[in-house]
Amino acid sequence: MSLERASFMQACLELAQIPDHGLLPNPRVGAIIVYQSKIIAEGFHRGPGTPHAEIAAIRNAEKKGFRKFSQSDLYVNLEPCCHLNKRTPPCAPQLIEKAFKNIFIAHLDPHPLVRGNGRDQLRKSGIKVSVGLLNEAAQDLNQAFIKNQTRSETYITMKLALSFDGKMANDSGQSQWITSEASRSFVHQLRNQTTAIGVGSRTIEIDDPRLSIRLRQKSEKFSKLVIFGRPKDLKSKKVWKVFGPGRIIIWDEKIEKLPRRLYEDHGIYQLLVEGGPKLASSLLLKGLADELHLFYGRGFIGGKGRFSLGRDWTLKSLADSVSFQPQSAGLIGPDLYANGRLNVYRYHPKNR
Template sequence: MTFLPEDERLMRRALELAARGPAGANPRVGAVIADPHGRILGEGWHHGAGTPHAEPTAIADAARRGEDLRGARMLVTLEPCNHTGRTGPCSEAVVEAGLGSLVYAAPDRTPQARGGAEALRHAGLEVTAGLLEAESERLNRRWSLRMSEGRPFVTAKLATSLDYAMAAADGSSQWITSEESRRHAQSLRRRVDAILVGTGTVLADNPRLTAREDDGDDAVRQPLRVAVGLREVPAGAAIRGEDGRFRHVRTRDPREALRVLAAEGAEHVMLEGGPQLLGAFLDAGLVDETWHYLAPMLIPGGRAASARTAAASLSDADRMVLESVERIGPDVLLRSQTLDSPDRGGPASPAPPAQDPTAHEK
């Protein structure tokens, strides 16, 4: 295992780029291409499902700069994939670019994607592994856990007052957060494969759960609209729609709901509400990240955003890693990932290094 003097600096830059990508069904990956003197020729990161991966993005960036990549060195935070999904194999893109060597931090352990390093070696590239592997693994710890469990990645979206109320005592909740926050949340709806609500929320609020573009039109790609629970969904409920994208998962067990959705091909699901559904997923340790929109108001006696089993002491609290803080109109969006805990499927993980809170938005 041989690394050049500049490799650690360049890999840390690749990790910074990776952290800009969204958590979700795909790992966060960053890539940097450099000449033998350590001068950066191109860089990129994965912007989310369906978009080019970090490696071809860095190659395209170098092409825009007019750089010659023949014999150059790429540093990437995850082993390049070797399969065709929504995009082509990154291993092929690296070979076609004429790069001479590649260093990656962590191996890709997913059966359908691994093998990129071997393919690159067969093509004549010098490939070295393991530089800052722990940092890369920590960045994608929730993705790795989701892959090992064979379930979708779960994002819980909350919209509350400062005192954590999602509705007033009479149930009114339109609108706690601003129009800007509601429009911003559509970016998450457009990205996920399924949006989940409890049947109680369906009966109380009659939500549509469609994904919309910034101009208010329905997005071309619509997620599954899923009602979870044992109560019947009325024939005329808005969630049913007319496009065949409605599912009623008749269970109160969050793990069973995720098994059903995984069988449907869902890799990333969003919890929209209500408090019973969110509480059940949190109690089961099945929430991987939260998008929490906080509005600058207080609602005395308001309804809590989740119905949880009470924590006996502070040691029973769910610890989170704050990923970013963003001002959305008059509101604030906190994006956090949950830490693994010994009683919920894995060892406790240390928090990653502090990052620029606006990095995800660059």
């Protein structure tokens, strides 16, 4: 693998990560145009209805008066699209018009209407297309999108706030606040990435949270809310005012059906679960949580652990536990933070 090429693709991955809000149902994509080993222009996708990364990069190049596309290479972390089933025109024809010399793609688009068709269109026009550069890193960036496209299921992220000894509340149920203001502020960033938020009905009844997203100004931009179990007297609760009837989903079916039903019936691409120990334990044990954001704070609170994870699990051996390996970790304010995936989604057809 050429180091120069890898560093150009790395630049695409970094561009793709610029938006601080979620882009779903669209993927995160960055693109750069390289002429004589120099980056001429960059582009990235800002969300549904806005130009795709490749087109943004072309426009940026043209603004600078650049015209030598046919002597340039284009790097992009996702296969250029070729279908008309969306608000923006397909990218492949526009790249063909510019007649790029080489196009480097990290991985093929798992979208049912693309899946190699974009690559094939480009190749037929005479452009040299190479697929596979930083493939895994690029797929890591778009796990929710890949799960959506390949399985028609909602990507489920879970936030857990625990004391350092692993309790979600003390024995009398007090959980405000185990983690610091700094961590809770970071949770608002996580909320800003997701399509919907999920909580247990007990949380609604006892804590009566707003579950708003500080980073979003208008109520129209709020996510949907999934409440697990049926809370009594929902209409007196703050979430009723914030979300309103149309955006609250009461979930009291089998938990296994969650990813498919939320996706197909409710158009939820990503769900951030901020539930209590029962809900969290169930999602963990059944392998339904795809990604974890773990916060340890406060200290050691002791007690019998009434509100700790997996109280009703009866795993016989350590080997039966739900494995977890964080991929990144650090301090957020006074708290310990870790992020990692429990499930990994890959789209690996003939990639070349």
